[in-house]
């Protein structure tokens with residue numbers, strides 16, 4: 001079936017998030033198959049995109065859920081994930097959230113020694129995992145580096161002994177260790193180094209049943225970006241896992257929590273050109289969307305490929321592509337070579353399935369876009385556009 005973006009926008013409105021089901025399923029399978037061990041579990045970090053239709057596909061593909069809030073836990077349960085397929089990894093969460101998650105039957109990973117002690121008061125005798133900061137971090141931007149000395153996350157790896165003492169005093173059993181070193185990591189060596197640290201921490205935790213290596217696998221957004229060799233990484237990760245099982249004599253389970261790698265490439269944000277200004281020094285292409293719908297370029301300076309799908313063969317022009325939010329930083333791309341744009345042209349902003357809609361806001365009181373899933377049966381509306389009432 002040929003899908004004409006202009007037709008989709010005529011039917012569902014502009015701007016519009018569109019997801020490709022085949023690509024989503026392909027990514028789930030590639031990640032699931034990357035590590036050549038049959039029992040490695042993949043938990044989808046639903047913060048990347050929590051649309052229920054996408055969660056259902058992820059569930060069908062056999063992935064579980066990594067949730068960071070009670071809201072995410074509840075959404076995952078409503079979407080059919082059983083409590084034992086959900087892992088809660090909140091940061092700086094309070095008692096009421098923690099105890100509601102536990103009441104829902106979902107396993108909790110705590111992020112600090114004080115949270116561990118509080119969890120002991122809420123759930124004496126319970127099993128709990130600890131998030132470790134392995135002193136190694138990486139990511140596409142400082143804001144998303146979650147391991148290393150400058151990060152607010154986790155318990156420093158050298159303090160695992162204190163964690164064990166706190167757990168003993170609180171009558172808790174530490175049954176797992178977890179880390180997440182950052183997001184958008186394209187260098188497998190960094191992952192492997194951090195995994196090594198986490199496994200040596202795990203070796204000191206006598207009752208650990210699982211080791212969770214977090215997410216963070218990057219995707220190449222810009223021409224020239226490295227591509228993570230997932231299969232090569234998986235083979236070396238498996239060696240570390242097997243060695244850990246042999247050294248500890250324990251049947252330890254292993255997990256990953258990818259978000260971006262699952263959903264980034266299946267998504268496109270279509271926007272419509274609403275103004276072209278040929279200023280003396282720069283050409284500005286204005287659109288009917290903005291950082292309220294796709295925050296990554298403004299927040300992180302992130303690159304997303306942009307195509308003029310209405311006039312793909314026009315003469316190339318160097319332009320800035322901007323949104324309609326009343327802020328000067330509301331720019332999707334600077335100095336991009338695009339086929340000459342006119343008012344009404346549709347632009348495709350690629351690889352926006354992860355941290356796109358999920359980070360969207362109603363800033364400037366503009367509604368968030370609809371979301372459409374393209375499957376074998378054609379386009380299906382999976383979230384209607386917001387309206388005045390929603391705002």
Ligand SMILES: Cc1ncc(COP(=O)(O)O)c(C=O)c1O
Pocket residue numbers: 045047048066089180182183184214215216217257258259260261
């Ligand atoms: C605890 C945890 N796990 C997994 C992820 C997913 O990261 P990514 O989307 O880079 O795979 C995150 C992202 O922030 C996280 O905080």
